[in-house]
Amino acid sequence: MKNRRLFWRIVDKIESAIDAGEFTVGSRLPPERELAERFDVSRPTVREAIIALEVREKVEVKTGSGVYVIAGDQPNNAPQVNAFELTQARALVEGEIAALAAKTITAEEITQLEETLTLMKDMQNVEEADALFHQIIAYSTRNSALITLFEKMWTLRSSSEEIIKDYDIVCSTDNTKTLAEHTEIVHALASHDPAIARSAMHKHFNRLINVLFEKLEAQALDAVRRKNNANRNLYSIESLVSKR
Missing domain, CATH: 1.10.10.10 (Winged helix-like DNA-binding domain superfamily/Winged helix DNA-binding domain)
Structure with missing residues (x-):
């Protein structure tokens, strides 16, 4: 990316x-x-x-x-988090962020969100537009605790090599679905209805989790298929006969 x-x-x-x-x-x-x-x-x-x-x-x-x-010599004892755990946590936290933002977001911030939609639609800086989209919503809550939680989760999202690799799988899928979901979230926030905003954000993350499972399953099946093909060539009668 x-x-x-x-x-x-x-x-x-x-x-x-x-x-x-x-x-x-x-x-x-x-x-x-x-x-x-x-x-x-x-x-x-x-x-x-x-x-x-x-x-x-x-x-x-x-x-x-x-x-x-800082000196940076402190030992890092942070627990290992995988992409599924992070996405589930983001769904829970950002769902509530969206619910609160529906009450606090300003017209100017709605306009900023719409600008990120334009970037995604035009395929310009899609990753950056996605990050900015979620950040604008978090900051629109005016709640420092929620903003801190959001930033910590985005830290994992953008700095863990394993999670970056797994999220790249999701990012390689059809961008139109992400754009449609982001658009639905913006409309929900603009309606200032917390329940609708929460539901729209949950819907977005639920698809991400499902896509992640589907892509990783496909990778696993491909690995099994390659291994089986290698074994098939090794043990086939044709292979034994051809060696005589």
């Missing part, structure tokens, strides 16, 4: 600057806007890079203060 590769390049550049001493331990990184200009990328791309750096324990994000470089 283009945008995912892009934010990892920004991670590498910031890490290099930290290792070179440009950003020392305890210092604050430049604002998101300045980093976006420096690396010639969008602010959401910088935001994803910062999340990945936080998971790598290179930086610490202090709400209302900024992003600070």
Whole structure:
């Protein structure tokens, strides 16, 4: 995925600057806007890079203060989370986020969501548009606890190599279904009906889980088929006769 590769390049550049001493331990990184200009990328791309750096324990994000470089020598004892667990957790949390957002979202934020739909429809920066879509909804709740939960889950979504690989399987499917679901969520939020917004978000994640299962099952079946074909060639009578 283009945008995912892009934010990892920004991670590498910031890490290099930290290792070179440009950003020392305890210092604050430049604002998101300045980093976006420096690396010639969008602010959401910088935001994803910062999340990945936080998971790598290179930086610490202090709400209302900024992003600070840390020593990064603390052991990482975080439990392993798979794509199914994460998607289920996202469905539960983002379902409630959507329900609350239906009450708090502004007309301006609805317009911002509609802009992400346009990007997805035109196949422009689809991954970035998807990330921005969910982020706008989370931030529209004005609830710091829910926003923190959302960001932690997106950290796993965008920095775990195993989850990235599994989500790439989902992202390779028909984009029109994701676009239709996002559109339904926007309409639900615009109606300011919490129950409808929650249901629309649950519907979106339920399909993602089903697609994930279907794709992984297909991969497993393909692996079995390849193994059986190899064994068939090994044990076939034709193979034995041809060796005489």
